Amino acid sequence: MDTTDAMNTDAIDRTLGRSGIAVGALGFGCWAIGGEWQDPDGSPLGWGAVDDDESVAAIRRALDLGITFFDTADTYGTGHSETVLGRALRGRRDEAVIATKWGNVFDPETRTRTGADLTPGYARRALTDSLRRLGTEYVDLYQLHIGDAPPEAATELQELCEEFVREGLIRAYGWSTDDPERAALFARGEHCAAVQHTCNVLEDTPEMLALCAELGLASVNRGPLAMGLLARHGDTAGTRDGGDIRSVPPGWLHWFRTGGVPAPEWAARVDAVREVLMSDGRTLAQGALAWLWARGPHTLPIPGFRSVAQAEENAGALRYGPLGEAQMAEVAGLLAGDAVAP
Secondary structure, three states, X not given: OOOOOOOOOOOOOEEOHHHOOEEOXXXXXXXXXXXXXXXXXXXXXXXXXXXHHHXXXXXXXXXXXXXXXXXXXXXXXXXXXXXXXXXXXXXXXXXXXXXXXXXXXXXXXXXXEEEXXXXXXXXXXXXXXXXXXHOOOOEEEEEEOOOOOOHHHHHHXXXXXXXXXXXXXXXXXXXXXXXXXXXXXXXXXXXXXXXXXXXXXXXXXXXXXXXXXXHOOEEEEEOOOHHHHHHOOOOOOOOOOOOEHHHOOOOOOOOEEOOOEXXXXXXXXXXXXXXXXXXXXXXXXXXXXXXXXXXXXXXXXXXXXXXXXXXHHHHHHHHOOOOOHHHHHHHHXXXXXXXXXX
C-alpha cells in the first residue's frame, strides 16, 4: 500500500480534551523504542533490543504522514525513550504534541525500575529531567504514571500540575489509570485534559469512555493492539527475545503466556473478529484502530512501533477511518458468543 498519499483525517481529527490542543486521530506510543530495561528481579519491562536510528527515522516518517501526538514516559528504557524522541523531534518540535509521564523511580545505569515516588518534590525533579531529555522547554501533556496512586496523594499532585501550567512547564495534564473514579478526581482540575487507559476491541471500557464524554477528556488508548496480539497475522509463535516483556509476562499482561505465546482464549477472540476488522482492505492492526475511532470522538489510540514499516502501517489506518455501524455491531455479536469468552 502506498502510504505517501495524503490522509483524509478531517472526520476523525481530535482536540486533546478540553485543552484546545489540536491532535490527529492517531498518536504513537514510545514505550517500545526505549529498549531494554527491567524490574529489580530482572524481569523485562521493555520490548527487546532497538535500533535508535530506525526509531528516529520512524518518528520522522510519522510526522511526514500527519502523526503529531507522541506518548512516552520517563521510565521507558529508564529515560532512553524520551532521549530518542527528543533527538527525532530536533528542529521539528513545533510539529509535535509531546505527552510524557512521571511517578516511577529508576536507575539509568542499570536500566532498572526501583520503585515509585508520589511526592511533589520528586514530580518537579522528574519534570525537569524529562524536559532535558526531550530537549524542549515544555511538555504538552504531563501524566501521572501510577495508576493506583492514593487519592490523597493524587489530589496534591493535581494541584501541583496546575502550578506547572502557570509556570509554562506544561500545557495540560492527565492520569494514566484504568480507574474511572481516579480519572474523575484529576479531572476536577481546570487544565486536566486526558485520561490514559487500556482499551481495545478485545477489552472495551464503556464506563471510562462515558466519563471522557461527560467531562470532555481525551481518552488516550494504551494497548490498542493488545501488545501486538491485534497486529499478528494468525501466527501462534512466541517471542524469543528475552528482553521482551511478553516473554515473561507479568500478571496484568494476560494476553500472552511465558515465551510470548498468545494465550489461546485471547487468540480465539482475535480470530473471531479478524475478517470484520480486515474488511475494506485494512490490515488487522488498522481494523483494530478503526474500531477504537468508532467508539467515540474522544478516543486517541497510541499503538507502539519500532520501525518505519510499522509506523507506515499504523498511519495507513487513517486512510480508512472508523468502522461503520454494521461492522461494529458484527464485532460485538461475534465477541458476545460463549465460544470466545476469555
